[in-house]
Amino acid sequence: MAPRTEEQFTEIRNEKIKLIMDTALEAFAQNGYESTSISTIAKAAGISKGLMYNYFPSKVALLQRIIMEGMDVFMQFLEVKDESRIKKEELIQFIDGNLQSLKESTDYYRLYFSLIFQPKVFHLLGNDFMVIFEQLVNKFVLYFTQQGEKNPYGKARFILAIFDGVGIHYISDTEHFPLDEVRDMIVEML
Amino acid sequence: MAPRTEEQFTEIRNEKIKLIMDTALEAFAQNGYESTSISTIAKAAGISKGLMYNYFPSKVALLQRIIMEGMDVFMQFLEVKDESRIKKEELIQFIDGNLQSLKESTDYYRLYFSLIFQPKVFHLLGNDFMVIFEQLVNKFVLYFTQQGEKNPYGKARFILAIFDGVGIHYISDTEHFPLDEVRDMIVEML
Amino acid sequence: MAPRTEEQFTEIRNEKIKLIMDTALEAFAQNGYESTSISTIAKAAGISKGLMYNYFPSKVALLQRIIMEGMDVFMQFLEVKDESRIKKEELIQFIDGNLQSLKESTDYYRLYFSLIFQPKVFHLLGNDFMVIFEQLVNKFVLYFTQQGEKNPYGKARFILAIFDGVGIHYISDTEHFPLDEVRDMIVEML
Amino acid sequence: MAPRTEEQFTEIRNEKIKLIMDTALEAFAQNGYESTSISTIAKAAGISKGLMYNYFPSKVALLQRIIMEGMDVFMQFLEVKDESRIKKEELIQFIDGNLQSLKESTDYYRLYFSLIFQPKVFHLLGNDFMVIFEQLVNKFVLYFTQQGEKNPYGKARFILAIFDGVGIHYISDTEHFPLDEVRDMIVEML
DNA sequence: AATGAATGAGTCTTCATTCAT
DNA sequence: AATGAATGAAGACTCATTCAT
Numbered sequence: 001m002a003p004r005t006e007e008q009f010t011e012i013r014n015e016k017i018k019l020i021m022d023t024a025l026e027a028f029a030q031n032g033y034e035s036t037s038i039s040t041i042a043k044a045a046g047i048s049k050g051l052m053y054n055y056f057p058s059k060v061a062l063l064q065r066i067i068m069e070g071m072d073v074f075m076q077f078l079e080v081k082d083e084s085r086i087k088k089e090e091l092i093q094f095i096d097g098n099l100q101s102l103k104e105s106t107d108y109y110r111l112y113f114s115l116i117f118q119p120k121v122f123h124l125l126g127n128d129f130m131v132i133f134e135q136l137v138n139k140f141v142l143y144f145t146q147q148g149e150k151n152p153y154g155k156a157r158f159i160l161a162i163f164d165g166v167g168i169h170y171i172s173d174t175e176h177f178p179l180d181e182v183r184d185m186i187v188e189m190l
Numbered sequence: 191m192a193p194r195t196e197e198q199f200t201e202i203r204n205e206k207i208k209l210i211m212d213t214a215l216e217a218f219a220q221n222g223y224e225s226t227s228i229s230t231i232a233k234a235a236g237i238s239k240g241l242m243y244n245y246f247p248s249k250v251a252l253l254q255r256i257i258m259e260g261m262d263v264f265m266q267f268l269e270v271k272d273e274s275r276i277k278k279e280e281l282i283q284f285i286d287g288n289l290q291s292l293k294e295s296t297d298y299y300r301l302y303f304s305l306i307f308q309p310k311v312f313h314l315l316g317n318d319f320m321v322i323f324e325q326l327v328n329k330f331v332l333y334f335t336q337q338g339e340k341n342p343y344g345k346a347r348f349i350l351a352i353f354d355g356v357g358i359h360y361i362s363d364t365e366h367f368p369l370d371e372v373r374d375m376i377v378e379m380l
Numbered sequence: 381m382a383p384r385t386e387e388q389f390t391e392i393r394n395e396k397i398k399l400i401m402d403t404a405l406e407a408f409a410q411n412g413y414e415s416t417s418i419s420t421i422a423k424a425a426g427i428s429k430g431l432m433y434n435y436f437p438s439k440v441a442l443l444q445r446i447i448m449e450g451m452d453v454f455m456q457f458l459e460v461k462d463e464s465r466i467k468k469e470e471l472i473q474f475i476d477g478n479l480q481s482l483k484e485s486t487d488y489y490r491l492y493f494s495l496i497f498q499p500k501v502f503h504l505l506g507n508d509f510m511v512i513f514e515q516l517v518n519k520f521v522l523y524f525t526q527q528g529e530k531n532p533y534g535k536a537r538f539i540l541a542i543f544d545g546v547g548i549h550y551i552s553d554t555e556h557f558p559l560d561e562v563r564d565m566i567v568e569m570l
Numbered sequence: 571m572a573p574r575t576e577e578q579f580t581e582i583r584n585e586k587i588k589l590i591m592d593t594a595l596e597a598f599a600q601n602g603y604e605s606t607s608i609s610t611i612a613k614a615a616g617i618s619k620g621l622m623y624n625y626f627p628s629k630v631a632l633l634q635r636i637i638m639e640g641m642d643v644f645m646q647f648l649e650v651k652d653e654s655r656i657k658k659e660e661l662i663q664f665i666d667g668n669l670q671s672l673k674e675s676t677d678y679y680r681l682y683f684s685l686i687f688q689p690k691v692f693h694l695l696g697n698d699f700m701v702i703f704e705q706l707v708n709k710f711v712l713y714f715t716q717q718g719e720k721n722p723y724g725k726a727r728f729i730l731a732i733f734d735g736v737g738i739h740y741i742s743d744t745e746h747f748p749l750d751e752v753r754d755m756i757v758e759m760l
Numbered sequence: 761a762a763t764g765a766a767t768g769a770g771t772c773t774t775c776a777t778t779c780a781t
Numbered sequence: 782a783a784t785g786a787a788t789g790a791a792g793a794c795t796c797a798t799t800c801a802t
Contacts (some may be wrong), residue, residue, distance in 0.1 A: 012761085032308040034224035047279060048763045048801085059797065060267020064800055110307055116362065117304035120220035153265065154371035157359065161372065169347065181344035193784035194781050202786065228772060238788045255764065392782085414604035417775055428784045430779085438629065439776065446711040490687055495686035499601035534638065534751035537739065543754065545735020549727065552686060561724035573763035574802050581767065607792060618767045623794065 017055050020045050025066050029107035033063060033113060067115070070108045071128060073101060078136065086143045091190055095163075099183055102167055110171050113164075136160060143190075145165060192228045192369075206246050208233050215256050220296035222304055223253055223311060243289055250314055257305070261322065263291065268326065276333045281380055285353075289373055292357055300361050327351060333380075352376060397435050400425050405446050410489035445497070450488045451508060453481065458516065462544060463501060466523045471570055475543075479563055482547055483561060489550050493544075516540060523570075587625050589615050595636050599677035602684055603633055603691060612632065630694055637685070637695055640678045643671060648706065656713045661760055665733075669753055672737055683734075703748075706730060709739050732756060 023045040027036045038059055056062040077097030080090045102109055115122055122129075135150045140156035149155050166186070170177045194202075213235040217226045226247055232239045246252040267287035270280045292299055305312050312319075330346035339345050357378070360367045403425040407416040418439055423431045424531070436442040450457030460470045482489055495502055502509075520536035529535050549559045574582075590646055593615040597606045608629055612619045615734045626632040646665035679760075685692050710726035719725050736756070740747045 001202045018762090023294040032224060034222065035308075035310060039796075039797085049798090050764065051762055053798070054761070059262075090351065109263075114304070114307035115356070117300055120225060151371055154368045154375070157366075157368055158356075158372045158375050161355040161359035161367075163350050163355065164358055165351040167304065168303075168354055168358070169217065177351075178341075178344045178347055181341055181347045185344070185348050187240050190767085192781070194786090196784095198781080199785065227770080239772090240774080240789065241787055251775090306790090326770065334783085341798070389782090396687050396782090412604060414602070415688075415690060418776075419776085429777085430785065431783055433777070434782070442739045451701065477737050494684070494687035496738070497687075498605065498678055500605060501600045531748075531751055534755070536750055537746075538736075538752045538755050541739035541747075542736040542750065543735065544738055545726075545731040548683075548734055548738070549731035556727075557731075558721075558724045558727055561721055562728045565724070565728050572802070574762090575767090576763095579764065608794080609792075619793090620768070620795080621766055624765070625799080627794095629793065696765085 013055070016047070016051070020047070020055060020062070021066050021069070022082065023112060024062055025107050028063065028066070029110040033111070050144075066108075067112065068128065070112065071106070072133065073105075074098070075132065077101075078132075078139070080139070084142075086139060088143075088190055091140075091143060092187055095183065095186060097167075098163070099179060102170060103179070104170055106174065110166055112147060113168055113171065133160075147190075157185070159189065160163070162189075196366065199249075203245065205372075206237070206241070210237070210242060210245060210252070211256050211259070214252055215297050218253065218256070219300040219304070223301070223308075226319070237341055237348075250311075252313060253305075256298075260295070260375075261318065262304070265322065267291075268286065268322075268329070271296060272330065274332075276329060276336065278380055281333060282328075282377055283374060287372065288353070289356075289369060291314070292360060293369070296350075296361055303358055303361065323350075337380075349379065387529075393435070395425070396431070400427070400432060400435060400442070401446050403492060404442055405487050408443065408446070409490040409494075413491070427494060439452075441493075441524070446488075447492065448508065450492065451512065454478070455484075457481075458512075458519070460519070466519060466526065468523075468570055471520075471523060472567055474531065475563065478543070479559060482550055483559070486551055486554065489547055493548055494549065502526070513540075527570075539566070539569065542569075574601060574733055578705055583625065586621070587665055588616070588633070589623060590617070591636050591639070591643075594683060595677050598633065598636070599680040599684070603681070603688075630691075633685075633691075634695060635684065636678075638684070638698070640675070643675075643697065644668075645702065647671075648702075648709070650709065654712075656716065658713075661713060662757055665753065665756060668733070669736075669749060672740060673749070676741055678742065683741065685740055703730075717737060717760075729756070729759065732759075 018033050021043065024036070027041050027044060028124065030036075038049055042052050052103055054060075056065065077094045080086050101116045119155055137153075140159055141152045144152035144155045163186075166179070170179050210231070214226070214231045217231050218233060220226075221230075224244070228239055228242055232242055242252070246255065257317055267284045270276050304314070325351065327343075327346050330340045330349055334342035334345045353376075360369050385530055386458070400421070403418070404421045405425060410416075418429055418432055421442075429499065431567050432442075436445065457474045464552050498504050517533075517536050521532045524532035524535045543566075546562055548560050594606070596612045597611050597614060599612075602605075608619055609623055611614045612622055622632070626635065640738070647664045650656050685695070697733065707723075707726050707730065710729055714722035714725045733756075736752055740749050
C-alpha cells in the first residue's frame with residue numbers, strides 16, 4: 001500500500017481527537033469531571049490511555065478544549081450585521097439558535113453548568129467566558145437602549161440570567177419543561 | 191474526677207458539628223464537593239480527620255446533612271395561609287425571602303447549584319428536592335390560574351426557571367449583578 | 381448509704397472484668413481478633429471505651445488475659461495423682477474433660493485456633509503454650525512407654541494431633557460432627 | 571516504536587501476577603491475612619501499591635485467587651479410577667500426596683488453616699470448600715463401608731479430622747513432628 | 761501512532777489509645 | 782470508677798501521568 005499522505009494522517013488525528021472529545025464530553029456530563037477517570041474515557045473511546053496523552057497533554061487540557069470548542073459554536077449565534085444597530089430579528093435568531101443547541105447538545109450544557117460553580121476548575125478555563133459574556137451584555141444593553149428601556153443594563157442582565165435559568169431547568173427536566181412556550185415568553189420580553 | 195454530664199457532651203458535640211458543617215459548606219462551595227478532601231476540611235476547622243468521623247459517618251453524609259438543613263430554611267418562605275388561595279403579597283414575600291437568603295447564604299446556593307448538575311452526587315440527596323419543587327410549581331400554577339393567565343403551567347415553570355437563573359448570575363457575579371432591580375422586574379411579571 | 385468496703389469494690393471490678401472478657405471472647409471468636417474493635421466490645425459490654433483501658437492496658441493485653449485464663453481451665457484436666465505412673469482412667473478423664481469444655485466453650489476454642497496460625501500474634505501470648513504442650517507430650521510418652529508401645533513419642537504426638545483435629549472439625553461443623561462416637565475411637569487408641 | 575505485542579504483555583502480566591501471589595501467600599501465612607497490608611506485600615514484591623490493583627481488584631480478591639489456585643492442586647489427589655469402588659492404594663496415594671504437598675507448601679496450609687477459623691473471611695471464599703469436603707467425606711464413607719466398618723460415617727469424619735490435626739501440628743512444629751511415622755499410623759487405620 | 765505496565769501522591773476511612781472532666 | 786471527645790498513624794484503594802516498547 002502506498003504510504004499515507006500527510007493529509008490522511010491529519011485526518012486520522014482529527015477523527016481520533018473528535019472521538020475522544022465526544023466520549024469525554026458525554027462522560028464528564030454524566031458523571032462529573034472529577035468523577036470521570038481518563039481510564040474510563042479511554043476505554044469508552046476504544047483506545048489506550050497512552051494515546052490520550054498523545055492528543056491531549058492532560059485531563060484538564062481535554063476539558064478546556066471541549067469547553068472552548070463548544071463556546072465557538074455558541075459564538076456563531078451572536079453575530080450581527082451592524083454592530084451599532086441591533087434588530088429584534090437578530091436577537092430572536094440568537095435566542096432560537098441557542099435553544100436549538102440546548103436541545104441538541106444537552107450534554108455540553110450540563111457540563112458547562114456543572115463547571116460554572118466550581119471557581120477552582122472554572123478558573124482553569126481562562127477568562128474567555130468573561131469576554132464573551134461582556135460582549136453579550138453589551139449587545140443587549142445596546143438593544144434595550146434603542147428600545148428606549150429605562151434600565152437597559154438591568155434588563156440585559158435579567159434577560160441573560162433568564163437564559164441560563166431556562167437552560168438549567170430544561171436540562172434538569174427535559175421531559176416536562178415547556179421549552180417552546182417559554183421561548184415565546186422570552187421573545188415577548190424583548 | 192467525675193465524667194462530664196450528658197449536657198456537656200451534647201454541647202461539645204453540637205458546637206463541633208456546627209463548626210464542621212460551616213467549614214465544609216464553605217470549602218464545598220469554593221472548590222466543589224469532589225475536589226474538597228476531608229483533610230482540607232479538618233485542617234480548616236482546626237480538628238483532626240478522625241474527629242470528623244466521630245460526627246459524620248462519611249463525607250457524603252456530611253454533604254447530605256448540610257444540604258438538608260439548608261432546605262429547612264428554604265422551606266419557611268414557601269408557607270401560605272390559605273392553600274387554596276394564594277395572594278400576590280405572599281408570593282412577593284417568598285421571592286424576597288429567597289433573594290434575602292441568596293444574599294446571606296451565597297455559599298449554600300453555590301453548593302446547591304454545583305450539585306444539581308452532577309447526577310451521581312445529586313441522586314444521593316434523595317428525592318426531597320423533587321417533592322419541594324413540585325409543591326412550588328403547584329403553588330405558582332394555582333396563582334397564575336387565579337390571575338386568569340392563559341398558560342399557568344408554562345408561566346409557573348418560566349418564573350421558577352428565572353429564579354434559578356437570577357440565583358446563579360447573582361452568585362457568579364455578586365458585585366455587578368443588579369439584584370434589586372431584577373427583583374422588581376420579577377415582581378412585575380406576577 | 382455506707383461507703384462500700386474494699387471487698388465490694390474488688391467485686392465490682394472483678395465483675396466488670398469478667399463481663400469485658402466474656403464479651404470480648406465472643407466478639408473475637410465471631411469476627412476475629414483483628415476485625416474486632418475496642419469500640420465494638422465496649423458497646424456490646426455496655427461500658428465506655430475509656431473504662432476498658434481502666435481494666436486492660438491494651439487490646440492485646442485483653443486478648444492475652446482471655447487466652448491465659450482459658451489455659452488455666454484447660455490445665456485442670458491434666459493433673460494426675462502419681463506423676464511417675466499414669467493410669468488409663470486418668471487419660472480418659474483428661475480426654476472427656478477436654479471434649480466437654482470443647483462443647484461448652486466453643487468460642488474459646490475457635491479463638492484459640494484462629495490465633496495459633498498467626499505467628500506474630502501467637503508470639504505475643506508468651507511461651508506458656510510450649511511449656512504446657514511439652515508437659516502434655518511427656519505425659520503421653522510416659523503412658524505409652526508404660527503400655528510397651530514401640531514408638532511412644534510418635535504415638536503421643538499423633539494422639540495430640542488427633543485432639544486438635546477433632547477440635548477444629550467439631551468447631552467448624554458442630555451440627556454434624558459425631559463427637560461422641562469419635563471420642564470412643566480415640567479412647568480405643570490408648 | 572511499535573507497541574509490545576499482546577504476548578509480551580501477557581507474559582509480563584503473568585510474571586507479575588505470580589510474583590504478587592507468591593509474595594502475598596508468604597506474607598499472609600506469616601502474619602495473617604488481616605495483619606498483612608497491601609503496602610507490605612508490594613514492598614516485599616518490589617513493586618508499587620498501585621500495580622497490585624492493576625492485577626487484583628482488591629485485597630480479598632488476591633486472597634481468593636491464592637486459595638483457589640491452591641485448591642486446584644489439592645483436588646488432584648482426590649481422583650479415583652472407579653467412583654463406585656475405592657481401593658486402599660488410592661487412599662494411600664491421596665494421603666501421601668497430601669502429606670507431600672504439606673511438606674512443600676507449608677505456607678499455603680498455614681494460610682488455609684488460619685482462615686478456617688475466621689468466619690467472616692472464610693465466607694468470602696465461597697462454598698467451594700464445602701463441596702470438596704463433602705466429596706471427600708463421601709469417598710471415605712464409601713471406602714469404610716466396603717471394608718465392613720460398623721460406623722463408616724463416624725470413621726470417615728474421624729480420619730479427616732486426624733488429617734487436619736496432623737497438618738496443623740506439622741505446620742506448628744515442623745522440626746520435631748514425626749510426620750513419616752504418623753503417616754504409617756494413619757495408613758494402619760484404613 | 762499506539763499500547764498498557766508502572767508509579768506515587770492522594771483519597772476516604774478505621775481504630776487503638778490518650779486525656780480532660 | 783467512668784465518660785466519650787480527640788488524635789494520628791495506618792489501611793485499602795484510585796488515578797493522572799510517565800515511559801519502555
